[in-house]
């Protein structure tokens with residue numbers, strides 16, 4: 103049974119100092135932690151104070167949808183320096199995974215253009231689509247044919263995911279030697295309290311169930327992704343990492359899988375939602391990163 107999460111804002115100054123002493127690295131999610139539509143209050147200050155306390159800061163997002171320029175602009179608006187240089191996203195992890203297994207076949211990809219471009223930049227040939235299916239089930243036999251040139255199926259965020267693509271992925275994955283890799287696992291994307299939409303993970307789960315295959319998860323909460331982020335940040339001991347996120351399954355789940363300490367910010371969830379999760383509880387929680395700024399300032403004294 104997981105212990106009750108500690109509200110950081112209720113810690114006495116000396117307790118907050120011991121919390122600060124318990125890690126050397128801060129790994130932070132981006133969407134819902136650093137920015138929503140725009141940068142959230144106090145985030146730039148939070149990370150600059152963490153750096154002043156000697157912490158090394160790294161960012162870990164499931165969102166491969168943003169371009170480099172978009173990420174750079176968002177980090178700049180949030181007053182965070184070198185954000186993009188210290189960012190790990192699934193598209194890079196997927197490409198590096200394929201490289202590590204000396205992959206030399208074609209990839210069938212159900213992903214956004216940014217992920218496909220990343221894979222292409224590593225020299226991989228991508229097959230994708232179709233973006234529109236036909237109106238008769240009889241035609242779907244076309245989408246259930248194997249293609250021996252395909253050696254990997256990649257599923258990351260694709261706004262044009264559809265029945266033909268799911269059938270194609272399932273047909274290729276019937277061959278056990280075909281790699282099954284996924285990026286973002288989020289079943290939902292939260293827009294504001296009470297509003298969410300179905301997302302990538304829901305479709306990956308469908309294919310996994312249909313093919314009886316388990317994907318290698320190169321996005322949160324996959325342990326392989328957590329270890330990949332550690333490697334990029336030069337971390338050897340996961341227990342010296344504080345992972346910050348706004349999602350229980352993805353962020354706290356990744357922390358638990360990899361052995362990080364975890365801090366949940368309640369920008370999109372309530373305390374009851376956090377406590378109501380049956381199996382996953384964060385070690386710490388706070389309303390937002392901005393609310394921790396006064397305690398970080400006080401800890402220098």
Ligand SMILES: [Mg+2]
Nearest residue numbers: 131133134348
């Ligand atoms: Mg998030």
